[in-house]
Amino acid sequence: MHLLRTDSGADGRDFRPAVSEQIPVGLTAPSMDHLDQLEAQSIYIFREAFARLKKIALLWSLGKDSNVMIWLARKAFFGKMPFPALHVDTGKKFPEMYRFRDHYGKEWELDLRVEPCPPIDAVDPTLPPAARSAARKTEGLKMALAKYGFDGLIAGIRRDEEATRAKERVFSPRGLEGNWDVRDQPPEFWDHFNASPPQGAHLRIHPILHWTEADIWAYTKRENIPIIPLYLSKDGKRYRSLGDQDITNPVNSTASTIDEILIELEQTKVPERAGRALDHETEDAFERLRVAGYL
Amino acid sequence: MNMIVTPSSSATPNGTTRPQVRIVIVGHVDHGKSTLVGRLLHETGSLPDGKLEMLKAVSARRGMPFEWSFLLDALQTERDQGITIDTTQIRFRTNSRDIVLIDAPGHAEFLRNMITGASQADGAVLIIDALEGVRDQTRRHGYLLHLLGVKQVAVVVNKMDRVDFSADRFKEISDEISAHLNGLGVTPTAVIPISARDGDGVAERTDRIRWYKGPTVVEALDQLEPARPLEALALRLPVQAIYKFDDRRIVAGRIESGSLTAGDEIVIMPAGKIAKIKTVESWPATPVEGRQGAGRSVGITLDRELFIERGDIIAHAGTAPRETRRLRARIFWLHDKPLAKGDQLLVRCGPKESRATVVAIEKAVDPGELSSSENKAIGRNHVGEIDISLSNPIATDPYTENPRTGRLVIEVSGRIAGGGLVLSVDAGQRAVPVDIVPVESALRPDERSARYQHNGAVVWLTGLPASGKSTLAKALERRLFTNGGSPILLDGDTLRAGLNSDLGFSATDRSENIRRLAEVATHLARNGHIAIVAAVSPAREDRATARRIADTAFREVHVATPAEVCEERDPKGHYKKARAGALASFTGIGNDYERPEAAELVIDTSKRTVAEAADEIEQMLKTSGVLFDEVVDLAANI
Numbered sequence: 001m002h003l004l005r006t007d008s009g010a011d012g013r014d015f016r017p018a019v020s021e022q023i024p025v026g027l028t029a030p031s032m033d034h035l036d037q038l039e040a041q042s043i044y045i046f047r048e049a050f051a052r053l054k055k056i057a058l059l060w061s062l063g064k065d066s067n068v069m070i071w072l073a074r075k076a077f078f079g080k081m082p083f084p085a086l087h088v089d090t091g092k093k094f095p096e097m098y099r100f101r102d103h104y105g106k107e108w109e110l111d112l113r114v115e116p117c118p119p120i121d122a123v124d125p126t127l128p129p130a131a132r133s134a135a136r137k138t139e140g141l142k143m144a145l146a147k148y149g150f151d152g153l154i155a156g157i158r159r160d161e162e163a164t165r166a167k168e169r170v171f172s173p174r175g176l177e178g179n180w181d182v183r184d185q186p187p188e189f190w191d192h193f194n195a196s197p198p199q200g201a202h203l204r205i206h207p208i209l210h211w212t213e214a215d216i217w218a219y220t221k222r223e224n225i226p227i228i229p230l231y232l233s234k235d236g237k238r239y240r241s242l243g244d245q246d247i248t249n250p251v252n253s254t255a256s257t258i259d260e261i262l263i264e265l266e267q268t269k270v271p272e273r274a275g276r277a278l279d280h281e282t283e284d285a286f287e288r289l290r291v292a293g294y295l
Numbered sequence: 296m297n298m299i300v301t302p303s304s305s306a307t308p309n310g311t312t313r314p315q316v317r318i319v320i321v322g323h324v325d326h327g328k329s330t331l332v333g334r335l336l337h338e339t340g341s342l343p344d345g346k347l348e349m350l351k352a353v354s355a356r357r358g359m360p361f362e363w364s365f366l367l368d369a370l371q372t373e374r375d376q377g378i379t380i381d382t383t384q385i386r387f388r389t390n391s392r393d394i395v396l397i398d399a400p401g402h403a404e405f406l407r408n409m410i411t412g413a414s415q416a417d418g419a420v421l422i423i424d425a426l427e428g429v430r431d432q433t434r435r436h437g438y439l440l441h442l443l444g445v446k447q448v449a450v451v452v453n454k455m456d457r458v459d460f461s462a463d464r465f466k467e468i469s470d471e472i473s474a475h476l477n478g479l480g481v482t483p484t485a486v487i488p489i490s491a492r493d494g495d496g497v498a499e500r501t502d503r504i505r506w507y508k509g510p511t512v513v514e515a516l517d518q519l520e521p522a523r524p525l526e527a528l529a530l531r532l533p534v535q536a537i538y539k540f541d542d543r544r545i546v547a548g549r550i551e552s553g554s555l556t557a558g559d560e561i562v563i564m565p566a567g568k569i570a571k572i573k574t575v576e577s578w579p580a581t582p583v584e585g586r587q588g589a590g591r592s593v594g595i596t597l598d599r600e601l602f603i604e605r606g607d608i609i610a611h612a613g614t615a616p617r618e619t620r621r622l623r624a625r626i627f628w629l630h631d632k633p634l635a636k637g638d639q640l641l642v643r644c645g646p647k648e649s650r651a652t653v654v655a656i657e658k659a660v661d662p663g664e665l666s667s668s669e670n671k672a673i674g675r676n677h678v679g680e681i682d683i684s685l686s687n688p689i690a691t692d693p694y695t696e697n698p699r700t701g702r703l704v705i706e707v708s709g710r711i712a713g714g715g716l717v718l719s720v721d722a723g724q725r726a727v728p729v730d731i732v733p734v735e736s737a738l739r740p741d742e743r744s745a746r747y748q749h750n751g752a753v754v755w756l757t758g759l760p761a762s763g764k765s766t767l768a769k770a771l772e773r774r775l776f777t778n779g780g781s782p783i784l785l786d787g788d789t790l791r792a793g794l795n796s797d798l799g800f801s802a803t804d805r806s807e808n809i810r811r812l813a814e815v816a817t818h819l820a821r822n823g824h825i826a827i828v829a830a831v832s833p834a835r836e837d838r839a840t841a842r843r844i845a846d847t848a849f850r851e852v853h854v855a856t857p858a859e860v861c862e863e864r865d866p867k868g869h870y871k872k873a874r875a876g877a878l879a880s881f882t883g884i885g886n887d888y889e890r891p892e893a894a895e896l897v898i899d900t901s902k903r904t905v906a907e908a909a910d911e912i913e914q915m916l917k918t919s920g921v922l923f924d925e926v927v928d929l930a931a932n933i
Contacts, residue, residue, distance in 0.1 A: 029526060029554040029588030034315070036591070043592035044549045047535040051605060051646070077538065078545060078594060079578045160386075187629050187711045190702055192643055196709030212386070270344060 035219050038211055039072060044191065045170055045207040046076040049152055050083070052195035053203065056152035057113070059141075060085040062097045063242045064227055065156035068216050069208055070108060071225050073154075084111040086153070088140040090133075091116065092244040100228050115144040130247040145202060152195075152203045160212045161272055172204040173197055180204075213240075213272050214265045221258040232256045240272050249275040314521040315393045319445070321436040322422035327453040329364030331422060331491040332385065332396060335512070337363070338498045339387055363492065389517035418447035418484075418519040420512070421472070425458045425488070429471050435661075437472070439627065439678070441479040444698065444716065448476060449485045449515040456490040460503045485515040525589035528552035529614035530561075531692075531700045533645035534607045538594070545576050545594040546603055551645070551699040553611070554588040555595070563601065564608045564690035565618035571598040589699075602817070602844040606647030608690045608700070616690040616700060619720040623657070625680050626673070626715030630707055633672035634681070641706040642683060644717075649687040651705075656681050680718065686803050691717050736822055743823025744923075747780045751820035752921040753813070753845040754912065757832045758854030759888055760869055760881070761861040763900035763908075764829040767854060770909040771827055780922075783819055785812055787830030806837050813841035820848040825921065833882045835889040850919060852912060853894040860901045895919065 032040070049056055058073060058081065060066045073081040087101060105112040117140030123132050145153070157165050169185055171193035186194040197203045208216070220227060230239045230250075237250035238261075251270065255261040320328045337347065354361040385396045419440050423433055440448055450472050458464045469486040476483055488504050489496030489512060495504050498513045510518065530553030538545045555561070559572045574582035576594040587593050595609075608616055628634050634653065642651040656671045657680040673679040694701030694716040705713040744750055754771070756764040768784050775782040787808070791798065795811055798804040809832055816826035832838050842849045862870045873881040882888050891897075896915045898908050916922040 029586035029591075032588070032590050040549060040590050040592040044535070047547055047592070048646075051536045075578050076547075076592070078540060078543075078576055078581070080540060082540065187714075189711075189714060190704065192704040192711060192714075194709070194711055 035215065035222060038208075038215055038219070039075065041210060042069075042072045042207040043076040045193075045205065046073050046154075048191075048193055048195070049154060049171075049205045049207075050077070052193070053152035053205075055083075055148070055150050056154060056205070057084045057086040057148070057150050058154040059156070060087050060101070060110075060112075061156065061242075062087065062093065062101050062228065063156070064216055064220060064231060065158065065208060065211075067104075067225055067227065068211075068219055069154065069156045070110070071223055072207060074108070080109055081111070084113045084148075086144060086148075086150075087112065087114045088137055088144055089114050089116055090137055090140070090244050092133075092246060094228075094230060094242065094245055096228050096230055097242065100226070104226060113144070113148070115140060115147070118143070133244060133247055150202060151197055152205050154205045154207060156208055157206055158211050158213070158216075159209050165209075168204075168206055168209055169194075170206050170209055171195055172206065174202050174204060214262060217258050217261050217265070221262075227258075231261070233260075239275065241275055251275050313388075313391065313393050315395060316516070316519045316521050317395045317417045318420060318516060318519070319416035319418075319440075320396065320420045320422060321440065323424065323427070323430040323432040323436075326422045326424040326427070326430075326433075327491050328422050330362065331420075331451065331453065331489070331497070331512070333363030333365070334491045334494060334497050335396070336385065336387065338494060339513075389513055392517055392519065392521075394516055416445050417521055418449070418516075419445050420516075421448055421450045421483075423450065423452050423468055423472060425452050425454045425461075425464055425468065428468050429475065433472070434475060437476055437481070438479060438660075441476075441481050444694065446481060447519050448481050448483050449487065449512070449519075450476075450483045451487045451489050451496070451512060453489055453491050455488045455495065455504065456493055460488070460490075460495075462506045465507075484518065485510050487512055487515060525552040525699060526554055528589070528697055529616075530555055530559075530609070530611045531616065531697060532593070532595075532609040533647065533700070534603055534605055534609065535646050536605055537603055543576060543596055544600070545596055546609070547592075547594045548609070548646070549592045550587060550589050552589045552697055553614075554586045555593075555609075555611075556586045557582070557584070560612050561597075561609050562612045562615045563603055564610060564615050565688040566602075566607070567615075567618070568601050568603075569612060570601055572596075573598045600821070600846070602814070602846070604840075604843060606645070606689075608645070608647075610690075616692050616697075617720045618688050618690050620685045620688050621654070621682065621721035622685070622691065623680060623682050623718045623720075624703060624715040625678065625718055626705065626713050627678045628673045628675060628713045630710075630712035631675055632707075633674045633677075634679070634705075634713065635672040640683075640712075642685060642689075642703055643706060644689050644691050644703045645700060647687075647689050648706075649685040649689055651686065652684045654682040654684045681715075691720055693717050693719055738822075740821070740823055743781070747823060748778070749775075749780050749823075749825060749916070749922045750848075750920065751823045752825045752848050752850055752916065753816040753820045753841075754825060754827045754916070755816075755832070755838070755841060755845075755849060755851045756827065756829045756854055757838060757851065757891060757894075758856060759858055759861045760831055761864040761866060762854040762856035763864075763905075764831075764854050766905055767898070767900065767908050767912070768827045768829040770905045771912055774909050774913060775825055780825060781823065782825045782827055785816055785819075785826055785828045785830075787812065787828070787832075790815075802834070805834065806840070809834075809837040809841055810844070813844040816841075817845045817848065820845060825916075831882050831888070833888040835891070838891065850896070850915065850921065851891055851894040852915075853891045853897045854900060855890070855897050856900045 058066070058069060060070065070081060070085065085105070101112070101114075104110075117136040120133065120136060123135045123139060125132070127135055141153075144150075157168065159165055159168065169188045171188065172180065173186065173194065174180060174197070188194060195203065211219075219225070228242065230242060232238055233253045233256040236252060236254060238253040238255060239248065239250050240253075242248060253261075253264060255264045320332060322328055350365045351361045354365065387394055387396065421433065421437060421440070423429060437448070450469070452465055452468050455461075455465065465488045473483055473486065487496050487509060488507050490503075491497060495501040496507070496511055498511055500507065500511060509515075531551040532548050532555065533551060534546055535548045538547055555572060555575070557572050557574050560569065561572060562569050573596045575584075575587055576596060577583045610616055626634075634656070636653050636656050638653045640651045640653065642649050656673060659671060659673045659677060659679040661674070661677050673681070691703075692701045701717040703715055703717060704711050705715070740751065756768055758764050765786055765788075768786065772782045772784050790812060791808070794815070795808050798808050809830065812828055812830055816828050819826040832841070838851065842851065865871060869881060896911060898911060900908055903911075913922065
């Protein structure tokens with residue numbers, strides 16, 4: 001396992017993998033396991049996005065999913081991600097997350113763009129409190145879009161996270177206002193993606209849409225991808241999903257290694273986003289957010 | 296119950312892998328698809344804690360009786376409409392399979408979504424209401440599954456509780472649907488009587504269906520075969536991109552079928568060029584030894600510099616795909632406007648795209664009716680067989696030979712409008728070049744550079760007719776030759792008299808003309824000569840192709856003499872003829888010349904002498920490293 005510990009300061013090098021992966025030699029091609037298949041599919045999506053869109057960026061939330069995405073992008077492009085990593089910063093993340101960003105933004109040679117969110121007063125007051133707080137991020141995202149003129153944003157959402165996200169496409173068009181029209185999504189099949197957003201609109205690209213929470217952890221372990229230690233159990237609690245400090249709660253867990261997390265996931269029936277307040281405020285809060293452009 | 300369920304995938308800590316089978320559930324709206332899925336999930340304990348209770352509470356709050364289908368209809372909008380909107384992927388396990396279940400809606404409006412879902416399926420469950428029997432949509436979905444190549448279809452006859460579990464009624468429906476599917480060349484793997492609401496036949500053979508001896512739904516799913524191994528087929532590596540992030544030139548793509556390794560002799564289609572794989576690149580560790588099989592996203596380097604572009608297909612010599620400008624496809628149509636003969640489309644075959652024209656519509660079928668319609672257009676949600684003419688040659692396979700490369704999608708106005716399977720290709724425009732072995736020159740580039748005092752280059756003069764390209768090209772040729780260099784003039788018109796005499800002036804022919812000029816010029820440049828190309832080359836896209844072919848050797852010079860000056864000069868009398876209407880497709884008097892946006896040099900010949908213009912080109916060639924200054928250290932350029 002490869003961690004950026006809080007006590008290691010800015011230097012996480014103590015925890016780098018000791019041995020590089022052994023590459024098998026043989027006459028017949030080694031068969032692909034489940035993670036190999038997921039990886040190959042994601043790389044394909046990354047390369048399609050890079051080939052077909054003019055100006056893209058990867059949304060880096062600093063969480064386990066977007067770290068896996070960056071790893072996949074580096075695989076797709078042989079070491080260095082050839083487009084910016086965009087962190088839309090609410091200013092309310094955990095200190096461990098900021099340390100992680102500053103350290104790995106450098107180590108991974110990311111073209112890191114940190115963009116702020118507007119004050120909470122500027123956000124739809126009819127939303128419940130947590131959703132309103134999350135909607136700030138949507139506003140921040142819109143501002144970043146306007147600033148850079150990206151025509152594609154790569155986002156680390158997964159189908160298994162939440163019912164609304166299960167309806168997503170890999171290349172998902174957003175309207176001029178960044179909104180998502182769930183009822184009028186273009187057909188997408190055979191890995192052919194609709195990559196022509198109308199003038200001024202943009203696409204969301206979802207390279208890990210087909211992954212599950214357990215896949216993310218199994219791959220993080222296999223590839224030795226660094227994680228924020230908040231995911232691991234401390235005093236009987238850990239974070240399964242990381243958002244803003246004030247609207248994210250830890251779950252009860254004794255899993256203090258990735259192996260233990262995987263065993264826990266095999267057994268648990270508690271949804272991943274159980275600790276995210278905004279999912280539970282009203283039945284349709286999450287969908288309303290997504291239609292407005294939330295991830 | 297023989298089902299092990301987890302809410303997630305097969306990525307377990309011990310890394311075991313099991314065959315994954317993707318399933319779609321199809322059938323007439325209201326015949327109980329969502330209910331069956333909800334029931335399957337409940338029976339197998341795969342629901343998150345509290346989900347069932349929450350939905351029951353929601354139903355009670357709304358004063359509605361609880362339905363199993365609510366489990367899937369988690370979206371507010373879906374509950375409002377009473378139908379499922381889109382596919383939802385759900386995972387669970389049977390004894391020996393990981394199942395990814397795609398809940399497919401049955402409402403006619405959402406058929407395209409069903410096709411999107413069904414296209415990913417290895418097998419299907421076709422559901423029929425025991426009371427209502429086989430309906431239009433049942434037949435349509437059965438036909439579409441056949442069309443999409445889904446051969447494994449299990450039929451469930453649902454709502455048996457509403458026909459008192461009548462074995463006779465079951466047999467009636469079973470016979471009808473079996474006959475229908477057999478007519479499509481599909482033999483149902485099972486026909487199962489069930490009550491999704493009560494659970495009979497789903498995971499258990501209950502007393503109420505004791506007359507039934509076949510498998511339960513769960514057992515039938517467990518028997519479905521995963522897709523056949525693609526690695527056993529011929530190598531197909533469609534090129535997604537060429538990367539030059541560092542000193543490596545990496546050809547990137549996903550192996551769709553077959554396998555490859557360093558040292559393999561390959562052929563690049565449709566151009567038919569040959570090369571050897573030098574390395575298979577990867578990250579973090581590179582290069583990769585050993586064979587790489589179908590499904591891998593890879594990057595390879597080649598033993599020689601060739602012009603390769605996105606959409607080309609890398610294959611092994613001897614088993615290369617056929618190159619064609621004409622193919623027949625069986626398609627399904629999803630666009631509001633019916634597809635008709637003469638329609639202009641964009642066809643995508645893997646990463647390759649080509650403009651295309653519908654030459655003929657051979658069949659147009661409403662899958663619900665299964666009768667060919669008289670009007671020769673394919674309506675929305677209908678299927679048909681069409682002949683397509685492509686403006687660029689593509690390399691493809693009939694789908695029966697390769698299910699991955701033998702399929703295509705059709706785009707209209709930047710949006711996917713249909714998809715289909717390649718039935719046949721009009722092969723034979725070019726023999727597959729199994730016997731071609733390029734011979735390398737005996738001389739090294741630096742030997743030539745030392746003699747000529749320059750590197751190889753392609754100087755591409757583009758501009759309106761009579762802008763002075765040929766005059767300037769000749770002056771430059773003389774100048775370079777006088778200085779001891781090796782310039783060679785490739786004039787567009789001169790080459791049209793011989794090499795390109797088979798080409799006319801259509802957009803397609805002009806593109807081909809430019810491609811050939813660029814290939815010849817690049818060959819000369821690679822061998823140390825300076826090829827001076829003088830060609831109107833009005834299309835920006837064509838010049839971009841030339842630049843890609845010549846790569847770093849390319850120097851574009853825009854001879855930007857004003858149009859009125861060109862027309863006044865008119866040494867060949869072309870403008871006069873064109874004005875008189877006697878010269879079709881003449882570039883110059885219309886607005887069809889697309890000006891270069893980033894030429895290495897722009898020259899207006901109305902403002903300077905020929906010698907001055909040649910000076911400017913010479914200077915540009917010096918500053919951009921083609922011509923050596925007298926004091927140049929030759930070794931530094933080697």
